Amino acid sequence: MAPSDNSFIVAAVAVAASAPAVPSAxxxxxxxxxxxxxxxxxxxVLTGLVVAIAGNWAWALTFYHVxxxxxxxxxxxxxxxxxxxxxxxxxxxxxxxxxxxxxxxxLVLMPTLVTMTLGxxxxxxxQSGHLSTSDPRHAWVVASMGVVGVMAxxxxxxLSPANLAVVFELRxxxxxxxxxxxxxxxxxxxxxxxxxxxxxxxxxxxxLAS
Amino acid sequence: MNRRLPPVTQLGAASxxxxxxxxxxxxxxxxxxxxxxxxxxxxxxxxxxxxxxALLLARTRDFAFWRFFQVMRWGTLAYxxxxxxxxxxxxxxxxxxxxxxxMTGMLVLFMVNVPLLMAFTVARFQDPVEG
Numbered sequence: 001m002a003p004s005d006n007s008f009i010v011a012a013v014a015v016a017a018s019a020p021a022v023p024s025a026x027x028x029x030x031x032x033x034x035x036x037x038x039x040x041x042x043x044x045v046l047t048g049l050v051v052a053i054a055g056n057w058a059w060a061l062t063f064y065h066v067x068x069x070x071x072x073x074x075x076x077x078x079x080x081x082x083x084x085x086x087x088x089x090x091x092x093x094x095x096x097x098x099x100x101x102x103x104x105x106x107l108v109l110m111p112t113l114v115t116m117t118l119g120x121x122x123x124x125x126x127q128s129g130h131l132s133t134s135d136p137r138h139a140w141v142v143a144s145m146g147v148v149g150v151m152a153x154x155x156x157x158x159l160s161p162a163n164l165a166v167v168f169e170l171r172x173x174x175x176x177x178x179x180x181x182x183x184x185x186x187x188x189x190x191x192x193x194x195x196x197x198x199x200x201x202x203x204x205x206x207x208l209a210s
Numbered sequence: 211m212n213r214r215l216p217p218v219t220q221l222g223a224a225s226x227x228x229x230x231x232x233x234x235x236x237x238x239x240x241x242x243x244x245x246x247x248x249x250x251x252x253x254x255x256x257x258x259x260x261x262x263x264a265l266l267l268a269r270t271r272d273f274a275f276w277r278f279f280q281v282m283r284w285g286t287l288a289y290x291x292x293x294x295x296x297x298x299x300x301x302x303x304x305x306x307x308x309x310x311x312x313m314t315g316m317l318v319l320f321m322v323n324v325p326l327l328m329a330f331t332v333a334r335f336q337d338p339v340e341g
Contacts, residue, residue: 046295053299115292119299126303131240142238149230156324157223161331164281168332179335 033167038108049116053123061120061127068116069205073198075110080195096170103167107160118148130208137208144204151197158190215273215334216266221259222327228256229316229323236309249312256319263326274336278329285325293321 052060087095125131130141162183169175169183232252236244267273300313 050295050298054302115295119295122299126240131237133239133242142234145234145237149227149234153223153226153230157219157226157327160324161219161328164328165331165335168277169335176335 033164033171034104034108038105042108042112045112045116049119053119056123056127058124058127061124064116064120065124068113068120072110072113072117073201075113076194076198079106096175099166100170103163103170107163107167111160140204140208144201144208147197147200147204151194151201154190154193154197159194162190216263216270218263218267218330219327221263221266222323222330225256225259225263225319226323226327228252228259229319232256232316233313236313243309246308246312253312253315253319256316256323260319260323260326267326267330272338274333274338274340276340277336278333281329281332282325285328286321289321289324293317 048060049064051057052064087098090098122131125141129135130137132138135141166180166183169179229252232249235252236246236249238244296317297314300310305313
């Protein structure tokens with residue numbers, strides 16, 4: 001799994017949770033932590049990725065890499081700069097209800113997109129020869145690996161665990177605002193790092209493609 | 211919920227950073243074989259940090275282990291699938307010998323570290339007593 005950045009959503013919910021007591025649904029009303037109905041679709045997408053890699057199918061690899069990368073980046077930016085500010089303007093119960101339904105879906109969607117992008121991207125780099133140390137653009141590929149490495153560590157060690165912790169906290173009958181505010185602080189710092197990394201990714205990928 | 215807990219997240223992140231550094235170092239030399247000293251050192255450091263993390267966690271009292279193991283089980287299942295796919299790509303790309311052993315070791319550490327960090331972060335905010 002991999003980087004997913006829902007920092008603005010969590011920040012908005014943290015503000016919401018800091019407000020006076022928010023009634024929360026009972027766990028029985030909430031259902032499974034993750035949207036199980038999405039799993040077959042994820043399985044189809046990942047199976048397609050394996051087939052594309054196994055067949056070294058250039059079009060499919062490019063499709064997976066471009067579509068996955070475009071959705072990954074677009075969703076990150078859309079959530080951060082469109083959904084986040086809208087959420088902050090909503091009434092507190094609406095924010096909490098939105099986030100309860102939104103975060104579990106993001107926990108399934110974003111890792112799938114990241115796996116598509118990185119899996120297909122590595123194979124494309126291998127096919128195109130950019131992975132070879134003799135390739136003039138090899139340094140850019142290594143730089144992209146470094147960027148992805150930093151994003152992966154930040155996302156997997158800080159963002160994703162905090163996402164999941166927020167989901168579990170919001171499932172409690174009385175979510176603790178102090179806990180959610182603490183998780184928000186972690187998000188603010190982590191989001192700054194991943195945001196900078198996204199910009200670096202744009203620079204590297206456009207250099208590689210031009 | 212202000213229990214004093216060991217620095218599992220920090221140690222786990224450091225372990226992951228060593229894994230990432232080792233993988234990037236090896237991958238940067240492809241298709242040639244990288245000198246393995248640095249990669250082995252990264253693997254050893256990452257493994258040592260994971261071991262320390264596990265020991266610190268095992269000594270922790272007043273912790274929601276019931277929730278920890280619940281999240282750890284499902285997380286490990288998910289990351290087993292991811293790690294399996296990555297291992298498949300290594301084999302498919304004819305990675306073999308010491309490089310394959312090191313990459314597989316890194317993969318195992320990745321597969322354990324991520325669910326551990328998720329499980330710890332969730333469990334630290336849960337009631338130690340189930341229910």
